[in-house]
Amino acid sequence: MGFDPNEIVTVELDCVGWHAAYTRDITRHQLGELLLKLDDMAEGAVTAPEWPTPEQAYIKAPSISSESEWTKRTADEWHDELDREWYLRHAALLDRMALHDDPEQQGAVTEDAEAVATGLLDMDRAPRHYDARAYVRQQYALWAAEQPYDPWGTSK
Known part of the structure; x- marks a missing residue:
């Protein structure tokens, strides 16, 4: 039982302060690529510096x-x-x-x-x-x- 990478899925993003949710139809393959990019961004995210006492x-x-x-x-x-x-x-x-x-x-x-x-x-x-x-x-x-x-x- 597999999935079709070309199947269309709907992605909806909704953030605090937005007037409406952002909705987009993308393929499962595009969704997978997007999730990988988000993971990479999270790993390289800038953290707060270490503060001196x-x-x-x-x-x-x-x-x-x-x-x-x-x-x-x-x-x-x-x-x-x-x-x-x-x-x-x-x-x-x-x-x-x-x-x-x-x-x-x-x-x-x-x-x-x-x-x-x-x-x-x-x-x-x-x-x-x-x-x-x-x-x-x-x-x-x-x-x-x-x-x-x-x-x-x-x-x-």
Whole structure:
């Protein structure tokens, strides 16, 4: 008992947010090829990156007070010419401050850290399904590792 690879079958796709289902008549052979392609795509799917822990990300970071002074001074000097480095360091500063918040009761610092981290995701056009604060930690660790100089004025 076999099947005819040229037999026509109806495939219906329906996803959340679609106005109507997408229906298409294809052969069993085409359906088999489509399923193989979907399997291949699933195997090669991009997974969320491994995020560094806060300790790993901020191991070489200056004190919170030093970084706070830098972000304020730089914002005052540069006004509306702030670059990605400033936004990254500001997001990392808020993330570090939020780590001291009680996890059971998110305070204003935690909310600010989330908002600024999401802004960095958008600035970088990173996927919105990423954990925004984990993304900040990853980007900060990468940025700090690439610095040819000591951005904080301390010896490494």
